[in-house]
Amino acid sequence: MFQGFxxxxxxxxxxxxxxNEREWFMAHKQDFENCLNTxxxxxxRDTFALMDGRYPDKxxxxxxxxIYRDARRLFGRGPYKDHLWFSIKGSNGLLCGxxxxxxxGAKDYSFGMGFYDxxxxxxxxxxRTVDANPARFEKLVSDVASRGxxxxxxxxxxxxxxxxxxxxxxxxxRKQLGVECTRDFGGMLYDEKLPExxxxxxxxxMPLYEYFVExxxxxxxx
Numbered sequence: 001m002f003q004g005f006x007x008x009x010x011x012x013x014x015x016x017x018x019x020n021e022r023e024w025f026m027a028h029k030q031d032f033e034n035c036l037n038t039x040x041x042x043x044x045r046d047t048f049a050l051m052d053g054r055y056p057d058k059x060x061x062x063x064x065x066x067i068y069r070d071a072r073r074l075f076g077r078g079p080y081k082d083h084l085w086f087s088i089k090g091s092n093g094l095l096c097g098x099x100x101x102x103x104x105g106a107k108d109y110s111f112g113m114g115f116y117d118x119x120x121x122x123x124x125x126x127x128r129t130v131d132a133n134p135a136r137f138e139k140l141v142s143d144v145a146s147r148g149x150x151x152x153x154x155x156x157x158x159x160x161x162x163x164x165x166x167x168x169x170x171x172x173x174r175k176q177l178g179v180e181c182t183r184d185f186g187g188m189l190y191d192e193k194l195p196e197x198x199x200x201x202x203x204x205x206m207p208l209y210e211y212f213v214e215x216x217x218x219x220x221x222x
Contacts (some may be wrong), residue, residue: 032067
């Protein structure tokens with residue numbers, strides 16, 4: 001079970017960022033296992049178990065990132081990631097579709113939910129759905145905004161697709177859609193109740209997740 005991260009987790013990730021090479025990593029591999037990999041995998045498993053237990057009909061899947069970068073995509077960077085993340089979602093594919101996620105780095109951690117790797121057709125269906133019933137989506141995003149911890153994320157189109165007022169304005173012209181909360185390293189990361197906290201936050205985001213799943217399915221069945 002998840003017992004919490006520690007200051008050593010942050011220290012390891014900072015050192016890895018400045019010593020991103022195989023020789024250093026192999027000399028500190030036990031540190032990686034003790035302070036990062038073991039608690040990270042426990043957090044992912046425990047959070048997923050809670051979500052899957054609450055939503056057994058969603059067909060949720062867990063994907064846990066590995067520390068090793070794809071050798072084909074180093075682009076001058078070292079062979080190891082300086083952050084780790086996991087996702088919980090109901091569709092296959094590494095980064096596609098609506099998903100809940102958590103990420104930890106040396107200086108901060110973040111979590112949220114988003115509709116990623118979208119196609120132009122998906123976003124067209126999104127705008128059509130919002131146009132058909134703006135009040136429904138406005139209620140969803142207003143509920144999320146009322147938490148006071150999330151910001152809207154996702155690349156925006158250079159050329160707008162239309163105009164919307166109020167809370168819909170920051171959602172309508174994005175290529176991808178999401179909300180995220182970022183906090184400094186520490187706090188809940190040290191708490192063994194972090195899986196429960198994440199599951200509770202993901203549960204609050206579930207109505208928005210289900211909305212995005214509807215959008216994704218529109219493209220599949222059209």
